[in-house]
Amino acid sequence: MSFIRILKYAILGIVNKEPASGYDIAKTFNESLVQFWNAKHSQIYPELKKLNDEGLITYETCISGQVLERKVYSITEEGKRSLIDWISKNEVIEPTPKDRFRLRVFFSNMLDSDTYKDLLSYQLIQRKEKLIFLNDRMKKFGENPPSFGDKGYGDYIVLEGAILREEAYVEWIKKCLESIK
Amino acid sequence: MSFIRILKYAILGIVNKEPASGYDIAKTFNESLVQFWNAKHSQIYPELKKLNDEGLITYETCISGQVLERKVYSITEEGKRSLIDWISKNEVIEPTPKDRFRLRVFFSNMLDSDTYKDLLSYQLIQRKEKLIFLNDRMKKFGENPPSFGDKGYGDYIVLEGAILREEAYVEWIKKCLESIK
DNA sequence: TTCGGCATGTAACTCGTTACATGATTTT
DNA sequence: AAAATCATGTAACGAGTTACATGCCGAA
Numbered sequence: 232m233s234f235i236r237i238l239k240y241a242i243l244g245i246v247n248k249e250p251a252s253g254y255d256i257a258k259t260f261n262e263s264l265v266q267f268w269n270a271k272h273s274q275i276y277p278e279l280k281k282l283n284d285e286g287l288i289t290y291e292t293c294i295s296g297q298v299l300e301r302k303v304y305s306i307t308e309e310g311k312r313s314l315i316d317w318i319s320k321n322e323v324i325e326p327t328p329k330d331r332f333r334l335r336v337f338f339s340n341m342l343d344s345d346t347y348k349d350l351l352s353y354q355l356i357q358r359k360e361k362l363i364f365l366n367d368r369m370k371k372f373g374e375n376p377p378s379f380g381d382k383g384y385g386d387y388i389v390l391e392g393a394i395l396r397e398e399a400y401v402e403w404i405k406k407c408l409e410s411i412k
Numbered sequence: 413m414s415f416i417r418i419l420k421y422a423i424l425g426i427v428n429k430e431p432a433s434g435y436d437i438a439k440t441f442n443e444s445l446v447q448f449w450n451a452k453h454s455q456i457y458p459e460l461k462k463l464n465d466e467g468l469i470t471y472e473t474c475i476s477g478q479v480l481e482r483k484v485y486s487i488t489e490e491g492k493r494s495l496i497d498w499i500s501k502n503e504v505i506e507p508t509p510k511d512r513f514r515l516r517v518f519f520s521n522m523l524d525s526d527t528y529k530d531l532l533s534y535q536l537i538q539r540k541e542k543l544i545f546l547n548d549r550m551k552k553f554g555e556n557p558p559s560f561g562d563k564g565y566g567d568y569i570v571l572e573g574a575i576l577r578e579e580a581y582v583e584w585i586k587k588c589l590e591s592i593k
Numbered sequence: 594t595t596c597g598g599c600a601t602g603t604a605a606c607t608c609g610t611t612a613c614a615t616g617a618t619t620t621t
Numbered sequence: 622a623a624a625a626t627c628a629t630g631t632a633a634c635g636a637g638t639t640a641c642a643t644g645c646c647g648a649a
Contacts (some may be wrong), residue, residue: 232609234610234634234635234636236582236636237510237512237515237636238514238636238637239518242506243458244515244518244519244522245580247519247522250494250567252599252600252601253600253601253602254599254600254601260441264509264515264518265508266508267508267509267510267511267518267579268510268511268514268515268516269507269508269510269637270428270637271637271638271639272600272601272602272638273487273602273603273604273637273638273639274636274637274638275601276601276602276603277602284540289548295599295600295645295646296599296645296647297645297646298644298645298646299599299600299644299645299646300600300601300645301599301600301601302600302601312534313623313631314519314522315522315523317516318427318516318520318522318523319523319527319530319577320531320532321534322512322513323538324513324535324538324539324542325511325512325513326446326450327446327447327448327574328420328448328449328509329448329449329450329504329509330448330506330508330509331418331448331506332505332506333447333448333570334418334421334422334425334445334448334449334504335498335499336450336569336570337425337445337566337567337570338425338428338495338499338566339499339560339565339566339569340560340561340565340566341425341428341495341496341499342499342500343586344560344561346500347560347586349500349502350499350502353502354505357504357505358505359467359537361505362459365564369582373475375575376591377591378591378593379520379521379525379528379591379593380521380525380593384521385518385519385520385521387516387519388518388520388588388591389436389514389518391584391587392530392564392587393508393586394449394580395580396577396580396581396584397585398580399576400518400573400576400577401572401580402576403572403576406569406572406573406576407573409567410557410559410560410569411559411560412451412559412560412561415606415607415608415638415639417607417608417622418608419609426619431628433627433628434628434629434630435629437628450609451609452609452610452611453628453630454609454610454612454630454631454632455608455609455610457629457630457631458630458631476617476618476627476628477617477618477619477627478618479616479617480615480616480617480618480627480628480629481617481629482627482628482629482647483628497633501608561599578632
């Protein structure tokens with residue numbers, strides 16, 4: 232029992248902000264939520280069907296061009312209630328996420344120090360690049376980032392979190408490098 | 413194609429350190445690796461069978477007490493090679509892990525500020541507790557923590573990483589709280 | 594006219610969790 | 622004597638990825 236279907240709430244949250252098609256939702260995952268959630272269209276379409284059956288969303292069919300059909304989904308009042316319930320419910324923190332690189336570092340004593348150094352250096356480069364990408368995105372918020380309640384707040388605050396997370400990762404890799412005598 | 417079976421390498425890494433039964437491996441996940449990997453016995457036992465079929469591990473059956481059988485697995489030379497190959501292989505960084513709490517914060521503009529504050533405060537308490545737990549574990553390494561190559565290095569270095577990660581999470585939640593006007 | 598993007602779906606498979614199932618051993 | 626822990630397995634199901642499958646639209 233008690234499976235949680237988080238994808239359900241991720242989709243409800245997205246269509247709550249603005250009505251969207253399955254395709255739009257997939258794009259939103261890749262462009263906005265990717266730093267903490269993602270889903271492929273193959274998972275999204277069946278979930279949309281389910282949410283529609285449950286009365287949490289509805290759709291109208293729109294035509295792009297002459298023939299191409301788009302199903303544009305909107306949240307219902309029931310969907311909105313369900314979403315708010317989920318967001319505001321206090322939950323015990325999740326188990327730590329799996330991390331392949333940490334697993335490799337955990338077993339690193341099997342390697343010679345040069346191989347280990349290469350492993351760390353390559354990871355460091357990639358993490359620094361990601362950090363540059365995230366900091367670049369942050370620029371658009373300028374001097375006065377949105378506060379709670381403002382438009383763009385969600386985007387801003389999770390980006391802030393992504394940067395802090397990535398900085399911690401970079402700092403850790405540097406400590407790993409220092410630990411090689 | 414190209415599925416990776418990380419559990420395979422996690423288990424190889426564990427039995428490489430020391431021969432172990434399925435039960436022992438499950439305990440090791442919960443006690444040592446839980447900050448970056450975990451697996452239940454229901455996943456471990458079938459994987460052990462598979463690894464044995466592939467010739468990467470072998471086992472002898474031992475008896476605890478009068479009757480109770482334990483299958484104690486050891487890594488083979490082939491298994492060792494396979495493990496080292498995997499550890500030293502440079503990989504592109506993984507997609508960001510999913511995080512339910514970040515998802516909730518992303519949609520937090522739907523809440524009133526008191527509910528949001530409660531959400532953040534509860535999360536902060538839990539994260540701080542986790543940090544205390546991790547720092548407590550760190551104490552046993554004392555003034556001179558192991559360097560690369562030393563016994564206990566893996567345990568130490570991933571614990572260092574877990575602390576940095578958790579500190580970043582705490583810092584982020586504090587920023588979230590500050591962003592409420 | 595070709596290529597990249599728009600658009601929607603299903604099938605097959607791996608990964609991972611919860612529950613089912615059983616029984617021995619040790620500790621309180 | 623009961624409870625906690627040791628010990629091994631399977632079944633059922635949800636979550637998530639890759640591949641299969643199809644076709645339209647706009648721009649270069």
